[in-house]
Amino acid sequence: MAVDIPIDPYVVPALDGVAYGLLVFVAAAGLVLCFGVAGILNLAHGTLYAIGGYTAAALLDGGWPSLLLALAVGVIAATAAGALVAGLLTRVAARTHLTQALLTFGLALVGGSLLVRAFGPDDQPVRVPAALDGSVVVAGHRYAAYRLVFIVVAALLAGLLHLAVRRTRAGMLVRAAVDDAEMVAVLGVSPTWIRVGVLAAAGALAGAAGVLGAPIIGPGPDTADVVLLLSLVVVVLGGLGSMTGTLLAALAVGQIQTLGVALAPSAAPFLLFAAMAAVLAVRARGLAATRRTT
Amino acid sequence: MREQAVRALRRGVAAAVLAGLVLAPWAVDDYTAALLARTLALGLVAVSVALLTGVAGLPTLGQTAPYAAGAYTSAVLGGQVSDVGVVHLAVAAVAGAALAAVTVPLVVHARGVVVLMITLAVGELAVVLVGRWRSVTGGTDGLAGIAQVRPLWGMPVLATDRARYLYTLVVVAALVGLVLLVLRTRVGLLLRAGRDDEARLRASGHRVSLQVAGVHVAAGAVAGAAGSLLVVAQQYLSPADFGFETSALLLLGVVIGGAASVGGALVGAVLVVAGRDWLFGALPGHAPLVLGLAFVVTVYLLPGGGHRPPPVRGRLLPDVGTRRAAGERPAPTGARA
Amino acid sequence: MTPLLSARGVTVRYGSLAALDGVDLRIDHGQRHALIGPNGAGKTTLLGVLGGAIPAGGGRVLLAGRDVTRLGPAARARRGIGRIHQRPAVWETLTAAENVVVAALPHAVRPGRWRPSGRRRAAERTAATLLARVGLPELAGVPAGRLAHGQRRQLEIAMALAGRPRLLLLDEPAAGLSAGEVERLAEFLRELPRAVAVLLVEHRLDLVYALCDTVTVLRDGRPLATGTPAQIRASDPVRQAYAEGVA
Numbered sequence A: 001m002a003v004d005i006p007i008d009p010y011v012v013p014a015l016d017g018v019a020y021g022l023l024v025f026v027a028a029a030g031l032v033l034c035f036g037v038a039g040i041l042n043l044a045h046g047t048l049y050a051i052g053g054y055t056a057a058a059l060l061d062g063g064w065p066s067l068l069l070a071l072a073v074g075v076i077a078a079t080a081a082g083a084l085v086a087g088l089l090t091r092v093a094a095r096t097h098l099t100q101a102l103l104t105f106g107l108a109l110v111g112g113s114l115l116v117r118a119f120g121p122d123d124q125p126v127r128v129p130a131a132l133d134g135s136v137v138v139a140g141h142r143y144a145a146y147r148l149v150f151i152v153v154a155a156l157l158a159g160l161l162h163l164a165v166r167r168t169r170a171g172m173l174v175r176a177a178v179d180d181a182e183m184v185a186v187l188g189v190s191p192t193w194i195r196v197g198v199l200a201a202a203g204a205l206a207g208a209a210g211v212l213g214a215p216i217i218g219p220g221p222d223t224a225d226v227v228l229l230l231s232l233v234v235v236v237l238g239g240l241g242s243m244t245g246t247l248l249a250a251l252a253v254g255q256i257q258t259l260g261v262a263l264a265p266s267a268a269p270f271l272l273f274a275a276m277a278a279v280l281a282v283r284a285r286g287l288a289a290t291r292r293t294t
Numbered sequence B: 001m002r003e004q005a006v007r008a009l010r011r012g013v014a015a016a017v018l019a020g021l022v023l024a025p026w027a028v029d030d031y032t033a034a035l036l037a038r039t040l041a042l043g044l045v046a047v048s049v050a051l052l053t054g055v056a057g058l059p060t061l062g063q064t065a066p067y068a069a070g071a072y073t074s075a076v077l078g079g080q081v082s083d084v085g086v087v088h089l090a091v092a093a094v095a096g097a098a099l100a101a102v103t104v105p106l107v108v109h110a111r112g113v114v115v116l117m118i119t120l121a122v123g124e125l126a127v128v129l130v131g132r133w134r135s136v137t138g139g140t141d142g143l144a145g146i147a148q149v150r151p152l153w154g155m156p157v158l159a160t161d162r163a164r165y166l167y168t169l170v171v172v173a174a175l176v177g178l179v180l181l182v183l184r185t186r187v188g189l190l191l192r193a194g195r196d197d198e199a200r201l202r203a204s205g206h207r208v209s210l211q212v213a214g215v216h217v218a219a220g221a222v223a224g225a226a227g228s229l230l231v232v233a234q235q236y237l238s239p240a241d242f243g244f245e246t247s248a249l250l251l252l253g254v255v256i257g258g259a260a261s262v263g264g265a266l267v268g269a270v271l272v273v274a275g276r277d278w279l280f281g282a283l284p285g286h287a288p289l290v291l292g293l294a295f296v297v298t299v300y301l302l303p304g305g306g307h308r309p310p311p312v313r314g315r316l317l318p319d320v321g322t323r324r325a326a327g328e329r330p331a332p333t334g335a336r337a
Numbered sequence C: 001m002t003p004l005l006s007a008r009g010v011t012v013r014y015g016s017l018a019a020l021d022g023v024d025l026r027i028d029h030g031q032r033h034a035l036i037g038p039n040g041a042g043k044t045t046l047l048g049v050l051g052g053a054i055p056a057g058g059g060r061v062l063l064a065g066r067d068v069t070r071l072g073p074a075a076r077a078r079r080g081i082g083r084i085h086q087r088p089a090v091w092e093t094l095t096a097a098e099n100v101v102v103a104a105l106p107h108a109v110r111p112g113r114w115r116p117s118g119r120r121r122a123a124e125r126t127a128a129t130l131l132a133r134v135g136l137p138e139l140a141g142v143p144a145g146r147l148a149h150g151q152r153r154q155l156e157i158a159m160a161l162a163g164r165p166r167l168l169l170l171d172e173p174a175a176g177l178s179a180g181e182v183e184r185l186a187e188f189l190r191e192l193p194r195a196v197a198v199l200l201v202e203h204r205l206d207l208v209y210a211l212c213d214t215v216t217v218l219r220d221g222r223p224l225a226t227g228t229p230a231q232i233r234a235s236d237p238v239r240q241a242y243a244e245g246v247a
Helices: A011-038 A045-059 A064-090 A097-119 A145-167 A169-179 A181-187 A191-213 A223-237 A243-263 A268-292 B002-027 B030-055 B064-081 B085-107 B113-132 B161-184 B186-196 B198-203 B208-234 B244-256 B262-282 B287-301 C043-051 C073-078 C096-107 C116-134 C149-162 C179-191 C205-211 C229-234 C236-246
Strands: A135-138 A141-144 C005-014 C017-027 C032-036 C058-063 C081-084 C167-171 C197-201 C214-219 C222-227
Touching: A011 A045, A011 A141, A011 A145, A011 A191, A011 A223, A011 A243, A045 A064, A045 A097, A045 A191, A045 A223, A064 A097, A064 A191, A097 A223, A097 B113, A097 B244, A097 B287, A135 A145, A141 A145, A145 A169, A145 A191, A145 A243, A223 A243, A223 A268, A223 B113, A223 B244, A243 A268, A268 B113, B002 B030, B002 B161, B030 B064, B030 B161, B030 B186, B030 B208, B030 B244, B030 B262, B064 B085, B064 B113, B064 B208, B064 B244, B085 B113, B085 B161, B085 B208, B113 B244, B161 B186, B161 B208, B161 B262, B186 B198, B186 B208, B186 C096, B186 C116, B198 B208, B198 C073, B244 B262, B244 B287, B262 B287, C005 C043, C017 C043, C017 C058, C017 C222, C032 C043, C032 C205, C043 C073, C043 C081, C043 C167, C043 C197, C073 C081, C073 C096, C081 C149, C096 C116, C096 C149, C116 C149, C149 C179, C179 C205, C197 C205, C205 C229, C214 C229, C222 C229
Parallel strands: C032 C197, C032 C214, C081 C167, C167 C197
Antiparallel strands: A135 A141, C005 C017, C005 C058, C214 C222
């Protein structure tokens, strides 16, 4: 341990905030898809993340291959779980958001208790690849290597997501649906398959976030709730449907949760609330207006 | 004829339930009486959920926020002002209404699934806040040692679980009666009309945003008052009382109870909460799993098909599955405020 | 004399498509004005803009000389604009009488300051009168959701009248009605007090020519011509525009 390198009280939390924010963004992006495209409030979204997290805890052994394996298994498992949620929703699809919310909440409870049964009630330790298990020096400050790499990877993932939404045909469909849900029906795509596709894609994103983010928001009985809440706040803050807005909101929430706590520990709990109230109060009218012109 | 029979049956059931509720504390032990009192308080929150979700068509998952505001205000502030329960109730109702009023700008222009998301986020944030604001709320350790109250000036302190239960029952009955009375005035007509077709209400000259704000604040006051009852019933508060699970349970109870029926919501929520409590006692360790399955099964068993789902005000994001025939005009709910 | 309603240069765009492109319209007090034109000409959109349900992208709307462009539908309804929708818009879980009561509430005269129920009672009196006038007195206690299409149309007219309108915007009131119902509707409109001006969007030209004193033809979001029924009937371009749209 080098003693001569000072640990800056703000740079490290700020970097942590970026990592945290990007993680929340990847998780929340799935929620935006569900809600924006299919109009579903998936309360089991946090559980999909937890599936990824527990996979990471179970499979990671400190080597690189295990990371790749965990990523593959976690993403596949969470994707399948997402598709399963969609399948179960099919029978109640014609009913209201209320029944959808109740069903997904029930699934979240079931999924959560199955995970706890399989992995135990304690928070699981996660072993990152040995090569990343140290710290590096960033601009004169010590910083955990894994988090630094995570920032890069998550930023890449966010970039890829942006490109996918902007450039591919599926992405155009998604944007069209977020702008105007009637559009997709006009294009003649079956609503059931939209639901399955969207929830599976959301599951893949949540699973990837769960595996890669396990060292940051680790798997445990509370994980699903925490991730769902953060994703919800971020989606609402980000303007309910805008990917860019969601990214900015996620980064802001990351800073509030880390730098905010470091700077003003007593005020931090109120900051999230205040940020949401402020953004919504300002945006409420504009948001409503843009939605209503369709 | 048939409607009259149904009405008579409903009255009979209501009378039987009420009689059972009055006699209940003599039939069960103290612990169960305390549990029942807490369940009744939750039933009152469910009434506020039904007011928004069923009567006004504004689905909510966030009534735990005013509930928590009422409970903590009643416990922390009420004790300093007075030891009279009715004063606590008033303080708690004001706190719940104030919290609802603060969140009105967030929900007044949103509809459908967006309201669910926003209200859920508000409710969850309120729980986080309660958990972290240790100096006032005791954080996740909870708030204990809450002073006992007397119902009215000059009455004895509520010293037993049975007395506390009866106090809760009387207050819940009075407040539910009040809500039902108000719903019989033009307020009820306006709320139902807004649920049926909000744009038509505007086209007739009604200030819909004001009405939406009003029902939110009123529901907040009811939930806040329920918070004060929780304090009396439980004499202990912790953030776990106001979690996400509570919101979902209440919503399930309201949906089972028929969404638009205030009495049904009360009964539905009481049944659901009692079922949850029984489960946690009977199947320790398996309760969340069974409860989750119960949610799934209930949703599948809910009347569907020909049954009309509880209507929801102008959906910003229509269900992908239920689409209007192509070529029709967009729904009149596309109107501006 | 100031016209009851005048629209100046009203424009509404959906993306690159102009639904209304600089529409001028003038309606005088008590006038019976018809708006005709092929499908997609912007008739319903124009009614929406005049009623306040659709915000105007450009132009102004004046009601009795006052600019109401920025007012929403509720504020305009309180200033005397009543609306009948293409699909009858009624509150389905409320009874027919309750529908009219709710529609009358914002406009009911309050008899005494300390009698909050007085307003509802006044509205209830209005409702009974109006239901009788539109021919639905025996259905007052039936939920509107159970009424047939034609009955809903009558109910919505009663609701619009409960708002004491100076101007009634009617969007294809005869659509979906039986011959007998159309006859009754025509008679009802003919008997409306002259204090109420009417803007009628209708495909059935026989009805338009029988009921209205002024006709405006709209095509592709622009007014093509305005005149008396006789003038419009005689005008070639109008006939052509209409024939194309109908065909």
